[in-house]
Amino acid sequence: MPTRAGTASTIAIHGIVTITSITWEGVIRILLVEDNPDLARRLAEGLRGAGFVVEWAADGQTGYALGGSENFDAVILDLGLPDMKGVDVLKRWRQVGREMPVLILTARGSWTEKVEGLNAGADDYVTKPSHIQEITARLRALIRRSAGKPMPTLVHNDIELSPASGTVTVGGNPIELTAQEFRILNYFMHQRGRVISQSQLLDHLYSLETERDPNTIEVYVARLRRKLGRDSIKTLRGLGYRFG
Numbered sequence: 001m002p003t004r005a006g007t008a009s010t011i012a013i014h015g016i017v018t019i020t021s022i023t024w025e026g027v028i029r030i031l032l033v034e035d036n037p038d039l040a041r042r043l044a045e046g047l048r049g050a051g052f053v054v055e056w057a058a059d060g061q062t063g064y065a066l067g068g069s070e071n072f073d074a075v076i077l078d079l080g081l082p083d084m085k086g087v088d089v090l091k092r093w094r095q096v097g098r099e100m101p102v103l104i105l106t107a108r109g110s111w112t113e114k115v116e117g118l119n120a121g122a123d124d125y126v127t128k129p130s131h132i133q134e135i136t137a138r139l140r141a142l143i144r145r146s147a148g149k150p151m152p153t154l155v156h157n158d159i160e161l162s163p164a165s166g167t168v169t170v171g172g173n174p175i176e177l178t179a180q181e182f183r184i185l186n187y188f189m190h191q192r193g194r195v196i197s198q199s200q201l202l203d204h205l206y207s208l209e210t211e212r213d214p215n216t217i218e219v220y221v222a223r224l225r226r227k228l229g230r231d232s233i234k235t236l237r238g239l240g241y242r243f244g
């Protein structure tokens, strides 16, 4: 997997908080989707204190994009999000074959939320407010249980992408992609058939980086076309791109 192996980066999502992310083999990586910045900060600190690497998304769209295109060992998903329901984020991940364990955060006393969340594909839940010790214990149990489950390969025509091994083949032949090209293709394959704007791609690519340069998107798309075939990614004038 072309992660930023062994590197450290400081990320700012929505300019609210920065979390330092260090990614290498053997590190447990958690995606935290929570719109309340104070709660997110407390959870992230607690999780990092427990040895996890945490990436934070403050809304459903960002959470969906990150969880749909990057590998996490587990996700903590708040169900009450401002832009889309947490349950819908979860349903969409499951629809596109994302099988990572998901722990949902539910409001106290709302048994319907728990049922809805579990039916949508959640693996476990905790009720807010909750102790960080309980959350980390449940996460560890979920990660233990999911260990060894293979991650599904994404297929479109003769293109196959394996998120687990970070490899792409065309017609069975392996092709070389840079980490950024891999991330874009992974994103396109999860959003197959949809119109993707340049700013969505920028958000996706640079949520973890500091600089945003729109020109780079065109360069990456051009390179991907060369490697995958000219018609693999269509340009829709004034709208963006469509894969598949």
Ligand code: CA
Pocket (backbone or CB within 6 Å): 034, 035, 036, 078, 079, 080, 081
């Ligand atoms: Ca919330």
